[in-house]
Amino acid sequence: MNERMPLPSARDGHPFPDLAHVRAVLFDFDGTLVDTERLIVESMMRLLEEEAPGRFRPEDVRRNLGLTLDAQLRLYFPGRTEEEYARLAARYREDHERRFAEGVRVFPGVPELLRALKEAGISAAVVTNRHRRTLEYGVHKLGLAPCFATLVAYQDVERHKPDPEPVRTALARLKVPPTYALMIGDQPEDRLAAQGAGVHFAWAGWSPLARTNADGDAPLLFSPHELLIALSRTREGGSSGRL
Template sequence: MTALTLLFDLDGTLVDTDALQLNAYNTLLARWNRSIDLDYYQRHVMGFPDDMIFSRLFPGMPATEYTKLASQKERLFRMQLGNRLTPTAGTQRILDFADRFGIRLAVVTNAPRKNATMMLNALELATRFDTLVIGSELTHSKPHPLPYTTALERLGGNADHAFAFEDSAAGVRSASSAGIFTFGISTALSEDRLREAGAQDVIRNFEDQRLWDRLTHQINAQHDATNR
C-alpha cells in the first residue's frame, strides 16, 4: 500500500504573508499611481503565476516586461522579511506527526525559489520537507495540476493516499484537479470560496480537529491494510 504523503502550499498556508505580498504589489504599482485592494489580491493574485497576474494588472504591456516587474515585486517582498517568521498554528505538530509515521512531505508553491528558500529558512523549516516544487520551474504552474502531480512523482506517492493544504482558489484547483483530497486553509478566503474552488474540507489551521480526525483515520486504515 502506498504511504501517505502531505503536500503544503507556502504563502498563506505554512505562513501568513498576504499583507506583505499586498504591500509589495502596491509599492510597485505606486509608480503608476495605482493600487489594488485586498479583494482584488485574493481574487486575481493569490496563487496565480506571474504571467496571469501581470497581464491582468497591465493588459497593454508587452509580455516580455512581466519578468522584470515580477522580479522587482519579489525583491520588494523579500525586503520585508525578517530573520524569523511565525508558522501557522499547528505546523510543528503536523510535521512531528509526519516524522513519527514516516509520512513524506513536500512544499508546492508558485513562489520563486529564492523567496521560498528564504521563507522556509526564516520559518526554520527548510530541512523538514523531502522536496520543494516550484511552479514557475515547470511547464505549467498553479492552477494547473502539474505542480502537485510532480510532487507526488518525486515522493513516490499516489493521489489516493495524499492530502494537500492550500489557501488560494488557484492552489485548491491545482491540488484538487490532481485528484488529491484538498484542505482549504481559511487564512484569507471564506469556506464557501474555498469549497467552490474544489476544497473537500476547510480548516483554520493545523490544530483543527477535523484535520486530526481524518489523519488518524487514514493512518489507522493503512495500518489495518498492512496487517491483513
C-alpha cells in the same frame, strides 16, 4: 469494526475523505504554511501605485493571490512588452524579498503538524507558485526544511497552479500515487490543481483567505491540529506510524 467518531470537518457540512492510506501531504506555502498575505499585498500595492496610481485596491490584489506573479502582472498591465513585464517583476521581487525576510511568519500549529507527519512516516511536500529563492529562504529561516521530502517551486514546472503539473511533479518525486495523497491549500488554484491530479484536497481554514475562498467542494479544517485528528482517526489500525 468500531464505528469511527465524526471528523472535525463535519462542522462545515462536508465529509472528510478516508485518509487511512495517505502516504503524503502536499502543502501550498503562502497562506497555508506561512502568513504572508500582508507582505505580498503591500509589495504589489507599492508597484501598482507607482505604475497606475489609484486604479487598484488591496482587495483586487487579494483576489489574485493564487496566480503566479507573471499572471498577476499581465492581468494588471495588459499589453506590455516582455521586457516591461520582466522589469515590473524585478521591481516587485526587490521590494517583496526585503519584506519577506523581515516579516515571514509561520501559522501557529504548523511546525507541530509537520513534525508529527514526519514522525508518522508520512511525507510532506510544498507545492507553490512562489519562486524557489524565497521559498528556500523561508523554510530554512523558520526551521521547517527538515520536515519536507521535496519542494516544488515556480522554476520546477512549465505550467503552474491551477494546472495539475506541480502536484504531479511532487507525487512523482515522492513516488506516491494520487489516491494516496492529500493537498492542503487556501486558494482556488490549489483546489483545482489537486483535483486535476486526482488528489484529495482540504482547505487550510486557519488562514482567513481559505475561509473566504472555501466553496463547499472540499472539507474545511480550522487548525493544523484538526488535520492530525483526522489522519489519526482514519489511520487507526492501518499504520504503524503514530500521529
